[in-house]
Amino acid sequence: MGEILEIFLSASFWAAVIRIASPLIFATMGELICERAGVLNLGIEGIMVVGAFAGWMTVYSGGGLWTGVMVAMFAGMLFGLLHGTLTVPFGLSQHVVGLGITLLATASAYFAYRLALPRVTTPPRIEAFQPLPIPILSDIPLIGHALFTQTPLTYLAFVLVGVVSFVLFRTPLGLALRAAGENPAAVAAQGLSVTALRMGAVMVGSGLMAVGGAFLTMSAFNSFFFEMVNGRGWICIALVVFGAWMPGKALLGAVLFGMFDALQIRLQQTSIGADVPYQLFLMMPFVLSILALVIMSRRASVPAALMVPFNKGER
Amino acid sequence: MTADSKTQGPVLRLDGITKRFGALVANDAISVSLAPGEVIALLGENGAGKTTLMNILFGHYTADEGTVEVFGQTLPQGNPRAALAAGVGMVHQHFTLADNLSVLENVVLGTQPLWGARLDMAGARAKLVGLAQEFGLAVNPDARLGSLSVGERQRVEILKALYRDARILILDEPTAVLTPQQADALFAALRKMVAQGLSIIFISHKLHEVMAIASRVVVLRHGKMVGEVAIADTDPRALAEMMVGSAITPPELRAATPGPALLELREVMTQDRGTVRGLRGVDLALRAGTITGLAGVSGNGQAALADLIAGLERPSGGEMRVAGAAPANWSVAQALGAGIARIPEDRHKTGTIADFTLTENAILERYRDAPFARRGWLDWRAARDFAQSVIRAYDVRCPGPETRIRLLSGGNMQKLILGRVMEVSPQIILANQPVRGLDIGAITFVQNQLLAARDRGAAVLLISEDLDEILTLSDQIHVMSEGRLSPAFARGTMSAADLGRWMAGEGFERGRDAA
Numbered sequence: 048m049g050e051i052l053e054i055f056l057s058a059s060f061w062a063a064v065i066r067i068a069s070p071l072i073f074a075t076m077g078e079l080i081c082e083r084a085g086v087l088n089l090g091i092e093g094i095m096v097v098g099a100f101a102g103w104m105t106v107y108s109g110g111g112l113w114t115g116v117m118v119a120m121f122a123g124m125l126f127g128l129l130h131g132t133l134t135v136p137f138g139l140s141q142h143v144v145g146l147g148i149t150l151l152a153t154a155s156a157y158f159a160y161r162l163a164l165p166r167v168t169t170p171p172r173i174e175a176f177q178p179l180p181i182p183i184l185s186d187i188p189l190i191g192h193a194l195f196t197q198t199p200l201t202y203l204a205f206v207l208v209g210v211v212s213f214v215l216f217r218t219p220l221g222l223a224l225r226a227a228g229e230n231p232a233a234v235a236a237q238g239l240s241v242t243a244l245r246m247g248a249v250m251v252g253s254g255l256m257a258v259g260g261a262f263l264t265m266s267a268f269n270s271f272f273f274e275m276v277n278g279r280g281w282i283c284i285a286l287v288v289f290g291a292w293m294p295g296k297a298l299l300g301a302v303l304f305g306m307f308d309a310l311q312i313r314l315q316q317t318s319i320g321a322d323v324p325y326q327l328f329l330m331m332p333f334v335l336s337i338l339a340l341v342i343m344s345r346r347a348s349v350p351a352a353l354m355v356p357f358n359k360g361e362r
Numbered sequence: 363m364t365a366d367s368k369t370q371g372p373v374l375r376l377d378g379i380t381k382r383f384g385a386l387v388a389n390d391a392i393s394v395s396l397a398p399g400e401v402i403a404l405l406g407e408n409g410a411g412k413t414t415l416m417n418i419l420f421g422h423y424t425a426d427e428g429t430v431e432v433f434g435q436t437l438p439q440g441n442p443r444a445a446l447a448a449g450v451g452m453v454h455q456h457f458t459l460a461d462n463l464s465v466l467e468n469v470v471l472g473t474q475p476l477w478g479a480r481l482d483m484a485g486a487r488a489k490l491v492g493l494a495q496e497f498g499l500a501v502n503p504d505a506r507l508g509s510l511s512v513g514e515r516q517r518v519e520i521l522k523a524l525y526r527d528a529r530i531l532i533l534d535e536p537t538a539v540l541t542p543q544q545a546d547a548l549f550a551a552l553r554k555m556v557a558q559g560l561s562i563i564f565i566s567h568k569l570h571e572v573m574a575i576a577s578r579v580v581v582l583r584h585g586k587m588v589g590e591v592a593i594a595d596t597d598p599r600a601l602a603e604m605m606v607g608s609a610i611t612p613p614e615l616r617a618a619t620p621g622p623a624l625l626e627l628r629e630v631m632t633q634d635r636g637t638v639r640g641l642r643g644v645d646l647a648l649r650a651g652t653i654t655g656l657a658g659v660s661g662n663g664q665a666a667l668a669d670l671i672a673g674l675e676r677p678s679g680g681e682m683r684v685a686g687a688a689p690a691n692w693s694v695a696q697a698l699g700a701g702i703a704r705i706p707e708d709r710h711k712t713g714t715i716a717d718f719t720l721t722e723n724a725i726l727e728r729y730r731d732a733p734f735a736r737r738g739w740l741d742w743r744a745a746r747d748f749a750q751s752v753i754r755a756y757d758v759r760c761p762g763p764e765t766r767i768r769l770l771s772g773g774n775m776q777k778l779i780l781g782r783v784m785e786v787s788p789q790i791i792l793a794n795q796p797v798r799g800l801d802i803g804a805i806t807f808v809q810n811q812l813l814a815a816r817d818r819g820a821a822v823l824l825i826s827e828d829l830d831e832i833l834t835l836s837d838q839i840h841v842m843s844e845g846r847l848s849p850a851f852a853r854g855t856m857s858a859a860d861l862g863r864w865m866a867g868e869g870f871e872r873g874r875d876a877a
Contacts, residue, residue, distance in 0.1 A: 217480055217481055218478060218479065218480055218481055219470075219474040219475060219476050219477075219478045219481055220476050220477060220478075221481075222463075222467055222470065222471055222481060223471060223472065223476060225460075225462075225463065226460050226463060226467075226468075226471050229460030229461065229462050229463060230458065230459060230460040230461070232454075232456070232458045233458040233459055233460050233468065233471060234471070234472070235422075235442070235458070236442065236452065236454065236458035237442070237446070237458075237471055237472025237473070238421075238441070238442035238443030238444075238445075238446050238472060239472050239476070348462050350462070351460070351461055351462060
């Protein structure tokens with residue numbers, strides 16, 4: 048027991064929690080925007096891979112870090128454009144298109160990687176974002192180190208939650224987006240374009256997913272390798288449900304998942320880890336996430352027109 | 363300002379509007395004009411082109427020919443924003459409201475610049491509350507829309523148009539979902555608006571409402587404008603004949619000869635299922651040789667009662683007797699075995715399978731029985747013969763039994779369903795909204811078939827939201843409200859207004875005490 052308490056009292060544990068949560072926050076906000084507008088974006092997993100690759104490749108070929116982030120976002124928006132075109136004006140099945148985008152995006156990233164680096168076996172490292180301690184705040188014991196000695200991208204992730212929340216609930220655009228996800232006919236009846244709103248949401252959302260992916264190569268692992276996204280996109284889809292489509296609650300979910308994940312790594316090194324197969328620890332964050340999902344999502348109000356295509360002429 | 367605008371020309375002029383969908387001419391050179399402070403009714407059967415015309419006016423569709431002028435200005439086509447800006451407001455038949463947003467959010471949607479930095483909710487609230495008071499359309503701005511009743515939602519839909527400063531209001535079948543009393547309240551609000559100088563186009567196929575609210579009627583039939591008369595110069599019968607294009611023969615009524623009760627419910631309860639409200643202690647007896655009418659605003663337990671009788675639901679309390687015996691494990695198979703025929707509420711969703719042929723749809727309920735199944739194999743020849751006989755006997759207009767049923771009109775689809783259930787001489791007929799959406803010819807046909815079945819000794823339960831239909835056909839009438847069933851009222855003892863009060867929930871407690 049003492050060992051576990053020690054984990055919870057260490058500043059490095061909480062710093063890891065926030066670090067693990069950061070990419071999830073970006074991608075979860077992206078997915079949340081798409082779903083609020085009525086489009087389920089299952090391309091998220093692949094778009095994260097593309098973002099991870101595009102950001103890393105830019106820096107590797109000599110671009111600046113922030114240029115890398117912009118390139119990743121742009122690449123994500125391109126796949127968002129494809130996803131949106133197929134699902135919004137064409138009204139194709141969002142499940143099929145989303146899974147297709149994931150396969151296409153993942154394969155494209157790996158293919159481009161092999162084209163660029165045909166004979167490399169150890170992925171080259173890049174000079175990534177460095178932690179940026181915030182003066183005074185980072186000196187607070189325990190919390191200070193965890194929250195305020197992170198990379199700039201992490202700070203950006205937390206700011207993003209506030210921005211998304213404000214836009215969705217306090218601006219005319221946000222109201223129109225939410226209405227497009229609840230009853231697109233209501234939006235059309237007010238003379239607004241459902242297609243434009245949904246396309247915009249999918250593109251911006253996909254861009255954010257790609258930034259989430261870029262966080263992995265540019266702020267965490269400092270290098271690109273296959274399978275690095277490793278199901279994080281799927282976790283984000285669950286986090287949106289967990290957060291009942293509310294940005295604040297989704298942030299809480301991402302931090303909670305980060306906590307489970309950071310905990311399992313450390314538990315493997317304790318005396319318990321000696322007796323228990325490590326696969327059980329790897330499983331833990333996912334099992335706990337499912338449990339939390341079951342408990343939290345019971346009363347969630349799903350956007351009523353999620354996955355319902357809208358055709359103007361039809362009634 | 364009313365006096366001012368009266369001296370000006372029409373507020374709205376539709377000139378030679380023509381709209382084609384492929385070979386179908388939905389609107390054929392229609393011209394209508396609307397004066398300030400005037401209410402005109404647009405009358406016509408389903409498919410006559412009323413909604414198409416209004417969708418052109420509102421910019422949902424583009425006309426192939428013709429122009430729309432609002433306050434003397436030509437309106438650009440296919441642009442709802444321009445129509446809204448010109449002062450045209452539309453109250454859609456299927457409300458364009460979002461359930462998970464508040465009343466205020468629904469009203470504000472689209473009224474402030476999309477790229478505005480911040481929603482102005484305080485100003486919007488003040489304007490909405492002011493409008494609600496002015497026109498007697500009380501709503502709570504903060505209520506979640508999904509928690510409102512249908513009548514309240516309609517108020518929101520109207521307020522939405524007023525909030526945008528609409529001067530011309532189009533109401534598409536606004537009373538379809540209201541009780542007679544709610545409809546009266548709506549008419550009172552509309553009269554206030556007219557007094558303020560608003561002009562109204564009222565789309566309906568209910569003649570007495572048209573007579574009550576409009577000053578002029580425009581009648582459409584098959585996309586053509588067939589008449590335009592002042593209300594003072596016409597009467598419901600003349601309007602009906604104009605609408606249909608021929609003289610109307612009401613169903614022939616003979617006196618009923620009631621037999622024994624074929625289905626009885628005593629204090630029956632059922633569970634709530636999602637949006638389907640359960641039954642709360644229902645007493646009902648369906649007698650051979652009678653039609654029992656069931657009135658009520660939809661969503662008050664009619665679906666639960668229909669499901670129960672059709673075998674889709676079991677009672678959770680009380681007693682149910684079919685042909686004198688209490689069934690053990692009540693199911694659809696048992697219901698069919700007991701001679702219960704079902705004309706389902708939604709012929710597209712639960713009555714037919716759209717991409718199946720007429721033949722397949724005709725045997726849908728009995729495909730496992732002889733003569734359609736022999737030793738486990740389908741006998742297509744027998745199925746086709748059966749479909750052929752239904753098509754002939756019930757005048758189903760179609761290319762043939764191999765046609766996919768989705769290509770049929772609603773009336774012909776309903777005739778096939780009717781034939782499918784009537785051909786087995788059912789004991790009990792569950793007719794749930796049997797004439798909804800049909801034209802008058804098909805309505806008369808279906809109603810005559812139900813009366814013929816009654817005279818043959820069947821017990822008919824007629825569920826309908828159309829009080830005129832209930833009052834005309836039923837030998838006894840029940841009203842449903844919040845899962846409760848009123849006592850039976852004999853033919854001729856109730857007026858539409860009396861039924862309306864029961865539909866609003868009045869009288870149930872008294873009825874309970876007396877029982």
